[in-house]
Amino acid sequence: MALSGIQIYKLLPQTNCKECGFPTCLAFSMKLAAKQVELSACPYVSEASKKQLAESSAPPVRLITLKANGAEIKAGNEVCMFRHEKTFYNKPGLFIRVKASDPDLAAKVTKADAYKVNYVGMDFTVDGFAVEADGDLTAAVKAIRAVSKRPLILISTDAAALDSALGLLAGEQTLIYAADSSNYEALADTAKKHKAALVVKGDSLDALADLTPKVQAKGVEDMVLDLGGKNLGEWLTRSTQARRLALKSNFKPLGYPTIFFAAQNGVEKEAVYAAQAISKYAGFVILDTFAPEMIYPLLVLRENIYTDPQKPIQVTPGIYEINSPKPESPVLITTNFSITYFSVANEVEGSGLPAWLVVTDAEGMSVLTAWAAGKFDAERIAKAVKGFDVASKVSKKRIVLPGHVAVLSGELEEELSDWEIRVGPREAVDLPAFMKQALN
Amino acid sequence: MPIEIPKDKWPGKIQSVTIGAAAAEGGTRTKSITIGGQTCMPYLHYEAPMPNRPVIAIEIKSRKPDDWSSLLAEVWGDAMNDPAQWAKKAEEAGADLLVLALTLADSPEDAVKAVKAVLGASGLPLVVWGPGQAEKDNELLVPVAEAAKGEKLVLGICEDKNYRTIVATAMANGHLVQARTPMDVNLSKQLNILISDMGMPHDRIIMDPTTGALGYGIEYGYSVMERLRLAALQGDTMTQQPMMVTPGFEAWKTKESKVGEGVPESWGDWKARAINWETLTAIALVESGADIVVLRHPESVKRVSEAIGELISV
Numbered sequence: 003m004a005l006s007g008i009q010i011y012k013l014l015p016q017t018n019c020k021e022c023g024f025p026t027c028l029a030f031s032m033k034l035a036a037k038q039v040e041l042s043a044c045p046y047v048s049e050a051s052k053k054q055l056a057e058s059s060a061p062p063v064r065l066i067t068l069k070a071n072g073a074e075i076k077a078g079n080e081v082c083m084f085r086h087e088k089t090f091y092n093k094p095g096l097f098i099r100v101k102a103s104d105p106d107l108a109a110k111v112t113k114a115d116a117y118k119v120n121y122v123g124m125d126f127t128v129d130g131f132a133v134e135a136d137g138d139l140t141a142a143v144k145a146i147r148a149v150s151k152r153p154l155i156l157i158s159t160d161a162a163a164l165d166s167a168l169g170l171l172a173g174e175q176t177l178i179y180a181a182d183s184s185n186y187e188a189l190a191d192t193a194k195k196h197k198a199a200l201v202v203k204g205d206s207l208d209a210l211a212d213l214t215p216k217v218q219a220k221g222v223e224d225m226v227l228d229l230g231g232k233n234l235g236e237w238l239t240r241s242t243q244a245r246r247l248a249l250k251s252n253f254k255p256l257g258y259p260t261i262f263f264a265a266q267n268g269v270e271k272e273a274v275y276a277a278q279a280i281s282k283y284a285g286f287v288i289l290d291t292f293a294p295e296m297i298y299p300l301l302v303l304r305e306n307i308y309t310d311p312q313k314p315i316q317v318t319p320g321i322y323e324i325n326s327p328k329p330e331s332p333v334l335i336t337t338n339f340s341i342t343y344f345s346v347a348n349e350v351e352g353s354g355l356p357a358w359l360v361v362t363d364a365e366g367m368s369v370l371t372a373w374a375a376g377k378f379d380a381e382r383i384a385k386a387v388k389g390f391d392v393a394s395k396v397s398k399k400r401i402v403l404p405g406h407v408a409v410l411s412g413e414l415e416e417e418l419s420d421w422e423i424r425v426g427p428r429e430a431v432d433l434p435a436f437m438k439q440a441l442n
Numbered sequence: 443m444p445i446e447i448p449k450d451k452w453p454g455k456i457q458s459v460t461i462g463a464a465a466a467e468g469g470t471r472t473k474s475i476t477i478g479g480q481t482c483m484p485y486l487h488y489e490a491p492m493p494n495r496p497v498i499a500i501e502i503k504s505r506k507p508d509d510w511s512s513l514l515a516e517v518w519g520d521a522m523n524d525p526a527q528w529a530k531k532a533e534e535a536g537a538d539l540l541v542l543a544l545t546l547a548d549s550p551e552d553a554v555k556a557v558k559a560v561l562g563a564s565g566l567p568l569v570v571w572g573p574g575q576a577e578k579d580n581e582l583l584v585p586v587a588e589a590a591k592g593e594k595l596v597l598g599i600c601e602d603k604n605y606r607t608i609v610a611t612a613m614a615n616g617h618l619v620q621a622r623t624p625m626d627v628n629l630s631k632q633l634n635i636l637i638s639d640m641g642m643p644h645d646r647i648i649m650d651p652t653t654g655a656l657g658y659g660i661e662y663g664y665s666v667m668e669r670l671r672l673a674a675l676q677g678d679t680m681t682q683q684p685m686m687v688t689p690g691f692e693a694w695k696t697k698e699s700k701v702g703e704g705v706p707e708s709w710g711d712w713k714a715r716a717i718n719w720e721t722l723t724a725i726a727l728v729e730s731g732a733d734i735v736v737l738r739h740p741e742s743v744k745r746v747s748e749a750i751g752e753l754i755s756v
Contacts, residue, residue, distance in 0.1 A: 061676075084672070086665040119708035121657065210446050234752035238485055238729075243447050250448045271717050274749050277725045295710025299656055299698070303726060306661040341659040348658070348695060353510070412599045 005055070007035035014044065021045055037061045062248040064258050066199050066224050066285065068095065068130065069175040072151025075129040077226070077259035077285030082243060082365040083225055092259075094284045095129035096276075097155055097298065098292050099265075100146075103137030103385065108145045114292045116149040117215035119131060119301060122340055123318045126301040132157055132179070132288050139167040147171075147240055151167035154199075155261075155286070160244055170198035177201060177263070177286070180228055184215055206230070211255035225258045228253040228383055234278055241283045258396040259285025273300065280304045315340040316366035322347065327356040329397035332441050334426065334433070335383055336404060337364035337372050345430040353434030356397060362386040369404045380410050384417035398417035402441070403428040448664050449489050452675035456480040456733075457644050457682045458494070461596055461618060462567025468592035468616070472565025475539055477648075477733040478560060478684035483671060485753045495754045496728055497538035499569060499736045501690055502528040504544045504556035510538055511700050513716050514738055525556045526563035535740035536747055539567040544582050546573045553582040554589045557703040561590060569596040569736075570622065576604040587611040596620050596648060596686075602633055609640050620686055622650040627663045627669050631680045638680070648734065655692035656723045662685065664730045671731040689729050690738035693720035721745045728753070 010031035017027065024030040033039040034055070040049060041055050065079040068342040068408035075095035082088045087419065098114045100107055111131060118125050120437050131150065133142050135158035146154065155177040158164050164178060180201035181189040193200040202217055202225050204210035210227055217225060230242060231237035241260060247253035262284040264276035272289060273296045278302050279287045289297070309315055317338045324347060336346045338361045350357050362382055372378035383403075393399060399421045403411055405428035427436045458479040462471025481519045485641035506522040511713035523526040529540055542560050544553045557570055570586055572579030583597050584607065597612045598620030606619065612619045621637055623629035630651050637647055651670060653663030667685055674682040693699055709715055720742040724735045728750060737743050 084665070084668050085661070086669055117708060119706065207447075211445050233755075234749055235485055235487070235755060239488055242486060243488070246448050247445065251446075253445070256445075271745075271748070273722060273727050274745055278729060278749075281726055281729050291712070293710055294708050295712075295715035296718055298709055298715065299722050302657040303660075303722055306657065307664070307726075309616065309661050311661070311665060341654065341662070344654075344658045348697070351697065352695065352700070407462045 005035065007032040009308045010034050010055060013047070013055055015046045015048075017046065019046065036051050040065075049111070060254075060257070062252055062257050063245070065092070066177075066226055066259050067175055068153035068155070068177055068199065068286075069080045070130070070151050070153045070171075070299045071174070071280075073129070073153060074175075075153055075286075080245070080283070081249065083242075083249065084189045085307060085433045086311050089312070090308045092285070093304050094280055095153075096126055096284045096288060096297070096304070097130045099132040099134060099157070099263075099288050099290050100142075101134045101136050102139050102142035107142060108149050110292065110390070111146050112149045115152060117292070117294065117297065119294070121300050121305060122315055124305070126305070128152070128292075128297065130154055133162055135167075139163045140170065143167045143170050153177075155288070159185050159189065161185075161192045162194050164189070165195070168192070168198060171196070175199065175224075177226060181213070181217060183209065186213060187215050187220065190217050193224075194221045199226055201226045201228050202227040202258075204230065205245075207240060207256060210244075211253070214258065224276050227260045228257050228258065229260055229262075234275065236421055237262065238278065238282055241279075245283045252425065261286040261288065263288045263290075265290035272296065276300050277303055280305055313366070317361055319341040319361050319363040319386065319390075321392055321395065322359040322361060324359055325354060325356040327395075329395065331356040331358060331396070332398075332437060333358045333360060333387075333392055333396060333401045335360050335362065335386075335401055337362055337367060337378055339364065339366050339367055339368045339372070342368045342430075346433065349430045349433045350437070353437070355434060355437050357437070358392065360386055360390060360392060369406045373407050373410075378407065380413035380417045383410070383414060387418060387421070398422075400424060402436075404428065447488065449487075450482065450675075452481055452677075453651075454481075454675045454679075454682060456671075456684060457539050457647075457672055459648055459684050461569075461594055463592055463594040463616075466558075466601070467594070469594055471567055471593065476568050480675075482627065482675070484729060492754055494733075494749055496733050496735065498747055498750075499541045499686075499734055499740055500532035500533055500535060500537035500740075500743060501541040501543060501688075501736050502560070504542060504548050504553065507545075510608045510738075511694055511716065512702075513699075513713055514694065517567060517740060524559075526559040529560040529564040529566075531654055532565045533566055536564060536743050539569065539734070540564060541569040541571060541736050543571040544586075546578055547573065548573070548582060550582055550585045554585050557586050557590055559593075561593065567595075568593065569598060571598045571620075572608075574599065579604060580607040580610050583608055584611045587615040591615040594618060599650065600633070600637065601608050602629070602636070604606040605633065605637055606640070609637050612646065612756045613640070613642055613704050618646040618648060620648050620650050621683070622652055625652045625654070625659070625666050627651075627666055627673065627681070630666070630670055631673075631678070634680045635681055636673070639742050644679075644683065649681075650686045650688070653687045653689060653692055653723070655689070656719055656726070657698065658692065658696055660723060660726055664726055667727065667730040667732065684733035685731055685745050686734035686736070687732050688722040688736045689727055690720055690742070693723045694738055709751070710711065717741045717745075719746055725749055
């Protein structure tokens with residue numbers, strides 16, 4: 003049974019040494035109770051306490067890290083069923099499946115490895131590769147390691163082939179796919195030897211819960227679950243049940259992240275399958291198709307779902323060009339809350355009218371919220387206009403304020419005495435009409 | 443040893459709402475559609491059966507829109523010039539119901555004509571949207587509601603500034619309303635209360651909590667829908683309306699869907715990307731509790747429909 007923060011505190015050294023990163027032992031014990039840190043962060047806890055705390059301090063969904071020399075990706079450590087309850091922490095890794103027998107293997111990996119796409123100032127990539135051992139696995143791993151430094155998943159049940167391939171990956175954390183009730187002993191030995199994580203596969207949650215303690219008894223702690231399931235509905239049920247058992251019942255045998263093959267029922271369903279997996283708790287998602295037109299929306303979906311609801315996505319403050327503005331084009335002001343920025347940018351872009359959009363640093367808040375919080379005032383706007391040197395880009399020194407902060411116009415005239423201040427509409431949707439009618 | 447699966451038992455139930463009336467019920471629809479009625483979070487069949495599946499509406503317009511993506515113009519072709527033709531094609535594309543969006547250019551006569559043409563061309567239940575400006579909405583939706591009395595249309599889009607006339611005419615003529623609020627649990631609840639206070643029965647209100655497209659705020663809509671559904675199941679009667687959202691409208695506004703040239707190469711093929719944008723926006727919302735998703739491209743309709751089929755048939 004999970005212990006409360008106070009119960010945990012009694013088992014800690016109570017020296018407030020701060021080495022765990024928290025100011026007091028009590029603060030650390032509260033975090034332990036909330037399953038947001040690992041006990042190993044405390045260097046001085048006694049063996050007796052450690053044993054007692056082991057159960058309660060382990061996160062309900064074990065943290066699994068896949069690692070190579072160039073990158074790492076984590077799964078697990080999640081604490082809620084719905085993102086608004088707290089947040090989802092570790093974004094599911096997107097892995098591209100490649101075949102060892104593919105003569106174009108190196109070229110395919112090179113291309114996918116180099117893929118990079120920018121979304122609101124962040125660069126996204128794929129996370130690694132899943133290698134299907136339908137040919138010489140060791141040769142394939144060697145070929146991949148010549149062109150990519152991303153983590154790997156090895157798809158094979160041949161312990162000898164895995165042993166040889168993993169020999170090339172010393173110092174990395176690789177994932178083996180997959181052990182079932184017939185082969186887990188040999189695969190667990192291989193995983194243990196190479197400190198690899200192991201996928202455990204079963205055709206029901208009961209079968210999985212039966213198998214994971216056996217693999218653990220063989221000395222493998224890092225496991226990932228393949229939940230099976232014949233279609234979207236069945237997988238959703240299993241994924242929800244496994245997560246609930248881990249979080250609500252503290253049921254250890256299913257307290258591991260999951261892996262999901264998005265193309266299992268055909269590549270035409272791959273994007274939809276992956277989208278559900280991303281929204282509904284998968285730890286690793288395997289794609290058969292490397293297609294930017296699918297990867298990009300999936301990466302964006304993953305970012306959106308895993309955004310901390312307390313900390314909205316921000317746009318980098320600066321001056322943004324919309325529809326190739328000229329010196330005489332209008333200057334519009336807004337905040338750096340991503341949704342605010344997108345609403346404004348989309349409306350103006352859709353209208354075809356050129357404009358300079360000055361995004362001020364309002365700490366990621368919308369216009370009204372930021373204004374109310376004192377993060378979007380005349381001083382900040384003036385600072386942005388001066389700081390981004392807007393004057394050097396335009397011939398007409400005129401800026402348009404969002405209608406919601408019309409009240410700032412007087413103050414802003416003082417701050418920016420050589421600028422004309424105009425009050426625009428309250429809603430972004432009315433901007434194109436305003437620009438056509440009022441700004442000529 | 444079989445595992446004991448934790449199950450939630452909720453006191454609340456989502457309101458069942460029926461759209462469209464067949465001849466026996468005083469309309470001319472070939473079938474009606476019922477949504478809602480759930481007693482658990484989406485698709486958790488092991489907790490409770492799902493009485494009604496989510497449905498897909500296709501959005502068509504009374505006049506050919508000049509601001510829609512050329513990818514949509516390509517797939518609907520000349521039918522876009524004629525709402526009746528467009529309605530037929532939308533029905534063939536697999537729509538469960540239709541949304542007819544009126545425009546600012548329509549006169550009341552035009553609007554009535556377009557609605558009648560669509561009702562004549564397709565037997566599917568129909569949602570009619572005003573052009574989105576309060577006065578014009580009232581000017582068009584009142585004669586439409588009267589002309590289609592008894593059809594059990596859904597009239598929209600009611601917002602806080604603009605619900606009274608639409609609700610009144612819907613009540614007088616046996617229709618339903620779509621109540622939209624901007625991505626906020628309390629605002630949704632409040633508008634449901636205001637509309638209920640006018641005397642509109644709960645089985646004729648569908649709430650539209652608004653969504654953003656993928657990459658453009660979908661996470662807000664997604665979480666607001668999950669929170670509304672949880673509140674409803676916990677027994678808050680003013681959040682128990684079924685939910686309708688417009689991923690098609692939102693997704694086709696984005697640059698990712700609209701623009702084929704001058705975008706980063708890492709965005710990939712335009713058409714496939716645009717359809718993925720609409721489809722994935724819709725799927726995320728279907729997962730978070732949508733009962734009606736309004737789409738624009740037939741390929742998205744096909745893919746979302748297949749996904750819903752898999753989600754309800756466990």
